[in-house]
Amino acid sequence: MEFELNEEQRLVRDTVHDFAQKEIAPRAAEVDKSEEFPADNLRKMAELGLLGLPYPEKYGGGGGDYLSYAIAVEEIARACGSTALIYAAHVSLGCGPIYSFGTEEQKKKWLPRLCSGQGLGAFGLTEPEAGSDAGATRTTAVRDGDSYILNGSKMWITSGAIADVVTCTAKTDPGAGTAGISCFLVGKGTPGFIPGKNEPKMGLKGSVTSALSFENCRVPKENLLGKEGDGFRQMLITLDSGRISIGAMALGLAQAAFDEAVRYSQERVQFGQPIAKFQAIQWMIADMATEIDAARLMVYRAAAMKDAGVRFTKEAAMAKLYASEAAERAAFKAVQIHGGYGYSREYPVERIYRDQRLCSIGEGTSEIQRLVIARQVLGKL
Numbered sequence: 001m002e003f004e005l006n007e008e009q010r011l012v013r014d015t016v017h018d019f020a021q022k023e024i025a026p027r028a029a030e031v032d033k034s035e036e037f038p039a040d041n042l043r044k045m046a047e048l049g050l051l052g053l054p055y056p057e058k059y060g061g062g063g064g065d066y067l068s069y070a071i072a073v074e075e076i077a078r079a080c081g082s083t084a085l086i087y088a089a090h091v092s093l094g095c096g097p098i099y100s101f102g103t104e105e106q107k108k109k110w111l112p113r114l115c116s117g118q119g120l121g122a123f124g125l126t127e128p129e130a131g132s133d134a135g136a137t138r139t140t141a142v143r144d145g146d147s148y149i150l151n152g153s154k155m156w157i158t159s160g161a162i163a164d165v166v167t168c169t170a171k172t173d174p175g176a177g178t179a180g181i182s183c184f185l186v187g188k189g190t191p192g193f194i195p196g197k198n199e200p201k202m203g204l205k206g207s208v209t210s211a212l213s214f215e216n217c218r219v220p221k222e223n224l225l226g227k228e229g230d231g232f233r234q235m236l237i238t239l240d241s242g243r244i245s246i247g248a249m250a251l252g253l254a255q256a257a258f259d260e261a262v263r264y265s266q267e268r269v270q271f272g273q274p275i276a277k278f279q280a281i282q283w284m285i286a287d288m289a290t291e292i293d294a295a296r297l298m299v300y301r302a303a304a305m306k307d308a309g310v311r312f313t314k315e316a317a318m319a320k321l322y323a324s325e326a327a328e329r330a331a332f333k334a335v336q337i338h339g340g341y342g343y344s345r346e347y348p349v350e351r352i353y354r355d356q357r358l359c360s361i362g363e364g365t366s367e368i369q370r371l372v373i374a375r376q377v378l379g380k381l
Contacts, residue, residue: 003297005071012053012068013075019048020079028080032351037162038206040225041083042117045076048216051090052115060112065097067303070248074299077252080261081355082206088325089158089207090114093262093274094121095236097167097183101226110165119164124154124186124212125235125241127208131156132368134169135232139214141170146221148172150192152213156362160210161195164188168214171237172228181231185223192217203354204287240313241306242363243320248300250320250359254295254327257334257352258288264338264347275337284333292330295323314376321369324359331356 005013012267024041031038045051054069057062071089077084095114098106098121114121125171130136139152150170166186173180186193196211226234263283268357275281298319305312331353342349360366 001327002344008064008294009068009071012064013071015048016050016072016075016241017078020042020075020246023247024076025085025338026080028082029081029277029345029348029351031080032203032355033345035205035237038080039082041080041284042086043088043109045083046117051117052095053091054278055095055111057114059099059107060115062115065303065307066244066302070244070299070303072122072367073248074252074296075319077249077254078104078256080206080353081249081253082204084249085207085358086120087203088242088249089122089374090120092242092245093123094159094165094167096241097225097234098165098185100237101183101230101234102185105222111162111186119188120162120343121219122157122159122163124157124160124166124239126156126169127153128155128358132216132365134235135181137169137171137181138139139168139170140174141172141182141184143172144218148224150184150186150217150219153196153197153216154212155210156199157210157212159208160212161198161325162208162210165216166193166212167225167238168212169215169231172231176229181235182226182228183231183234184219185225186214186217186219187223190217198285200324202357203351204358212237223368239363240316243316243369244299244302244306244312246359246363247295247302247316248317249361250323250327250356251292251295251299253356253359254292254323254330256357257327257330257349258285258292259338260347260349260352261288261334262287263328264341281337284337284372288333291326295319298322314373317364317376318361319320320363321366321373324356325366327356327359 049062052061053064054066057063113119141148172182193213194213197378199209268275302315302319334349
């Protein structure tokens, strides 16, 4: 098995790392404090070609592989969790369904705009009564001539209120269970598409997380993604890829927590010596280093499997599960190593601790990941 990145992947890693540490990291604390959407970060990332990194050049993308994209998410998260979440949701959930399931006309209409950064993409799946049970969606889409009329609501939609286009799930055949769910492309400004409130959150405060409503929202039939009834399958495939990106985001946050813990432990003096010389601290550092390395291998493997065109459902769930929980442990230990200072907003580990908490919830909780993994191992019992 090859564990080395190729030249192009190393170039992406080094370029994004340098950019993120120079341009994004210095503003991360201010983005968190002000809860301001980091538009400048996204504009600069678009100039680097990052917003369409894993998509073909003919659609305005960068022509890179998914592993390169995962590495980019990791490096951006290492600098700013809010910016990483916006980026990951845009590329994997916003652009992904259009590229994977869209017609050539849909791809040509939306992807160049999204890949260039002229607009963001979003994925409208979660509802007030349909979270982990995504198949319980209540939003409906009724055919009316050359259009569909959508009614319902979504919540917890990353970039939902500001997105150029949202891929939304809705029931076209309410009596058919998950086989009656379809996906639709709903453009910003469509009559009856009403962005709701932005949620106040524990962390990742620079990312806009919105409620969305559809009130007799008329979308043309050309905005149906694939065929009627394909939506649930499309959703599951999209989430597989999205879990790689959330795993990469967790990995970057874990690495940031580790970096801060190592730095602080070497500078902080107690009992006449740096606390890094105490075994209790060394063991925490060792555990963090080991778990981060394992998480990186799992995330990279899942991304490489996607690039190879082989099924990666189990591996993506494993990577997301392990990386997100490793990030939680790393952030906990980083705060602990900082002691009282770690509880202060003057130090980055306090923000990292709050930011990483979403990673074991979003795009499927840890409990859902365990269900996915168990079903892949055992089959549906």
